[in-house]
Amino acid sequence: MINLPKLDAPSELFTFQAFLTPLINELAQLETALILVLDDYHLITTPEIHHALTFLLEHLPTQIHLAIATRVDPPLPLARLRVRSQLTELRTNDLRFTDEEAATFWHQSMPLSLTESQIATLQMQTEGWIAGLQLAMLSLRNNPSPDVYIDSFSGNKRYILDYLVEEVLQKQSPSLQLFLLRTSILGQMSGSLCEAVVGEDAVNGADILEQLERQNLFVIALDGNRTWYRYHHLFAESLRHILYRIEANCGGKYHHRAAQWYEQQGYITDAIQHAILAESFEYAAALIEQEVQTKENPRIDAIALRNALNKIPAQLTYTRPWLLVAKAWAAFTSSQFPDTIVVIQTLERLLNQGIDAAENSDRLWGLVVALKGMQARQQGNTAESIAFMEKALQLLPSDNSWLRSLILLNLGVTYFVADNYEGAKRLLKEVSYIGKVRGTADPAIAGLYLQAQFLALRGKLEEATSLCQQGLELATERRWLATYAGVLVQVALGDLLREQNQLEAAAQHLTQSIDRAIQNQQPGLMMGYITLARVRQAQGDFSAAWAAIHAAQHCQPWLWPTILAVEACKVRLYLAEGNLDSAIAWAEKSNLSVDGELRYSSTEEYPTGSELNYLTYAKVLLAYGQQKSSLSHLQDALRLLTRLHEFAQTGGRTIRVMETLLLQALVLQAQGDKKESLNYLNQALNIPRQGNYIRLFLDEGKPMIELLQHAVSKNIHSPEVNCLLAAFGSVEKNKFTSVPPLIESLTDRELEVLDYLATGMSNQAIADRLFVSLAAVKWHARNIYGKLEVNNRTQAVAKARELGILS
Numbered sequence: 001m002i003n004l005p006k007l008d009a010p011s012e013l014f015t016f017q018a019f020l021t022p023l024i025n026e027l028a029q030l031e032t033a034l035i036l037v038l039d040d041y042h043l044i045t046t047p048e049i050h051h052a053l054t055f056l057l058e059h060l061p062t063q064i065h066l067a068i069a070t071r072v073d074p075p076l077p078l079a080r081l082r083v084r085s086q087l088t089e090l091r092t093n094d095l096r097f098t099d100e101e102a103a104t105f106w107h108q109s110m111p112l113s114l115t116e117s118q119i120a121t122l123q124m125q126t127e128g129w130i131a132g133l134q135l136a137m138l139s140l141r142n143n144p145s146p147d148v149y150i151d152s153f154s155g156n157k158r159y160i161l162d163y164l165v166e167e168v169l170q171k172q173s174p175s176l177q178l179f180l181l182r183t184s185i186l187g188q189m190s191g192s193l194c195e196a197v198v199g200e201d202a203v204n205g206a207d208i209l210e211q212l213e214r215q216n217l218f219v220i221a222l223d224g225n226r227t228w229y230r231y232h233h234l235f236a237e238s239l240r241h242i243l244y245r246i247e248a249n250c251g252g253k254y255h256h257r258a259a260q261w262y263e264q265q266g267y268i269t270d271a272i273q274h275a276i277l278a279e280s281f282e283y284a285a286a287l288i289e290q291e292v293q294t295k296e297n298p299r300i301d302a303i304a305l306r307n308a309l310n311k312i313p314a315q316l317t318y319t320r321p322w323l324l325v326a327k328a329w330a331a332f333t334s335s336q337f338p339d340t341i342v343v344i345q346t347l348e349r350l351l352n353q354g355i356d357a358a359e360n361s362d363r364l365w366g367l368v369v370a371l372k373g374m375q376a377r378q379q380g381n382t383a384e385s386i387a388f389m390e391k392a393l394q395l396l397p398s399d400n401s402w403l404r405s406l407i408l409l410n411l412g413v414t415y416f417v418a419d420n421y422e423g424a425k426r427l428l429k430e431v432s433y434i435g436k437v438r439g440t441a442d443p444a445i446a447g448l449y450l451q452a453q454f455l456a457l458r459g460k461l462e463e464a465t466s467l468c469q470q471g472l473e474l475a476t477e478r479r480w481l482a483t484y485a486g487v488l489v490q491v492a493l494g495d496l497l498r499e500q501n502q503l504e505a506a507a508q509h510l511t512q513s514i515d516r517a518i519q520n521q522q523p524g525l526m527m528g529y530i531t532l533a534r535v536r537q538a539q540g541d542f543s544a545a546w547a548a549i550h551a552a553q554h555c556q557p558w559l560w561p562t563i564l565a566v567e568a569c570k571v572r573l574y575l576a577e578g579n580l581d582s583a584i585a586w587a588e589k590s591n592l593s594v595d596g597e598l599r600y601s602s603t604e605e606y607p608t609g610s611e612l613n614y615l616t617y618a619k620v621l622l623a624y625g626q627q628k629s630s631l632s633h634l635q636d637a638l639r640l641l642t643r644l645h646e647f648a649q650t651g652g653r654t655i656r657v658m659e660t661l662l663l664q665a666l667v668l669q670a671q672g673d674k675k676e677s678l679n680y681l682n683q684a685l686n687i688p689r690q691g692n693y694i695r696l697f698l699d700e701g702k703p704m705i706e707l708l709q710h711a712v713s714k715n716i717h718s719p720e721v722n723c724l725l726a727a728f729g730s731v732e733k734n735k736f737t738s739v740p741p742l743i744e745s746l747t748d749r750e751l752e753v754l755d756y757l758a759t760g761m762s763n764q765a766i767a768d769r770l771f772v773s774l775a776a777v778k779w780h781a782r783n784i785y786g787k788l789e790v791n792n793r794t795q796a797v798a799k800a801r802e803l804g805i806l807s
Helices: 016-028 047-058 078-083 099-110 117-124 130-140 146-151 157-169 174-183 190-200 205-214 231-246 253-264 268-277 281-292 302-311 321-333 337-352 361-378 382-395 402-417 421-437 442-457 461-477 484-499 503-521 525-538 542-553 566-577 578-589 610-628 633-649 654-670 674-685 704-713 718-733 747-756 763-770 774-790 793-802
Strands: 034-038 064-068 219-222 228-232
Touching: 016 047, 078 253, 078 302, 078 566, 078 610, 117 337, 157 219, 174 190, 174 231, 174 704, 190 253, 205 219, 205 228, 219 566, 228 231, 253 268, 253 281, 268 302, 281 302, 281 321, 302 321, 321 337, 321 361, 337 361, 361 382, 361 402, 382 402, 382 442, 402 421, 402 442, 421 442, 442 461, 442 484, 442 654, 461 484, 484 503, 484 525, 503 525, 503 793, 525 542, 525 793, 542 566, 542 747, 542 793, 566 578, 566 610, 610 654, 633 654, 654 704, 674 704, 704 718, 747 763, 747 774, 763 774, 774 793
Parallel strands: 034 064
Antiparallel strands: 219 228
């Protein structure tokens, strides 16, 4: 019982201090802890009550605790309490169900049995919102097709929509309702962006967003500065559904306003996307043309450009030259070569017809010629490609525009495909320098990458590795890791580390670059998978090597088969496994012969006629001669290797010269000529080089061990040979061991997602194929990784093939 003070007169004001002081004194006498709970505190609007509660909080005895449940931050000294560590806050993120809690909730509350995958999908789509899960449960109770409902679950479902309209939207003021509906078209929001979209003079976007966050009104802060926000996905979908119902034709107007705001702020990709959503295709086209013609770096990447152009009507695209330039460039950088050719032909036809090009006809013709040069390179016509691109550079003004830097880079690529090191040396350094100065990722990094590839073939492994590391550091520093060149240089670094037998480091770089290539739809994915296959083979993990090869076969072709090729890698894997029959089958179908014409690169006319494939063919002849004791096959191998030795020597490819000498040594060893075999090994070891070319020896297996052991007995390069033999011993210790079965099996949906992951499809593409959200695919992928005990999709596919889950 609390004793209240006695008033001297009935008219004397009874203040809250007069009431609370004795209450606090009485509470202080309690020996046990006490919790005072105030529910629905947001309904209190009287300032005097807030002042009284503040006084109570500031004088509360230590054994007394106050718990307040409210939808809106109360006008209490929260910041002061927070600084004093006297405040415990449970906010939206804390109140969301975890994955485990969501599963428990469903199993205990729902008569319908749902799979783990279905529950995970609902959890992902509701973002842990408990009421959302309850509303989904109501809808599912009598639903004959739960699978269809769950995969299409969204904010416009009946119960979700009714709840959000009745419990949330209708309780707001008309002006706030208007704000919520119009800004629902935005994926992310800032104060000034909201003001531009709403279009009302009295609106203060920043204040309203802060107010919505304080009220926990389904708004989520995206940064620590409270500048950018987004709505809960289901809430946004519900708002858009209502907006399109009450303003049927006005959604485009708000998207157009958003596009204008983004353009003014310099966010061109977002501006183009909103212009397309507004169906303001002329506006979107003008934005694209502006970026393509700029001398500065364009503010839209090739993937976003390609997606945007696919949504612009064809009749618009195919009548505007600069849109065609953009389309051709986007198609080429996405490995869509047939599409590129069609676009180039259309653009050339327009220019020949004299269509108005707004005083830029020379630039347009220069770009047409450059694109034709790239087309010629893909067809194997390197001399024609070089001529086209040199002509393009003459047509383009020497203003160091981003287009000119990319053409210079592609000229460097053509030199690389032709193995024209002298032509490439000065050019690639210039390309890399221009890219760094202008802040253009592809020239800056790819220039370093191509130099490294040239140097690695010429016996300068240390310098090549250093250039790739520089490229990777530059990509990391400038946030270019997800670009095409960023992916490519990390793949190259992985391959150089593989050659030095640093297999774990190589695998780590490769899996990272592959994941980035998949997530960002970057070309070069095939090269990553092939290199990873070589690393897994070197580790003795043949299942994982085949998984990587199969993934490479599902990629769009985008590689230079001078250093890497799917078929060559497959055949070398066959030989490492001892599968001679499959290797011979490839040789018979390859149309290669001992006396065939040697080329450094493949062409469309001779797709298998590269130096790399001929070296692989020689390995098959050697393996057959070794296993079958066939002197004729050994003689053929020796004759072909002699020709390859001269061909590589003429081109200055030091390491290919070394490889041919080592293979000739093995042929002679198989023929029983040990003396001459050691002579060829000695020649190979005497070749000047920088760095540890180790896999060149180790990949030849037991015959090479025997040859090296014989060399030690004759004191031939004993220190180096002993190091190589030690490396062989290390490989044998680390041979791949069997993997235990899964503790928890994959669900049907996870198996379906895994099948698509194995094809190399992006998460968004898988979501489109399965008619589910991107978030759902990421959720399934995370579950798959957990069950397989891996960290990324490449490892998941390899592990699944190992376990027989994937064929």
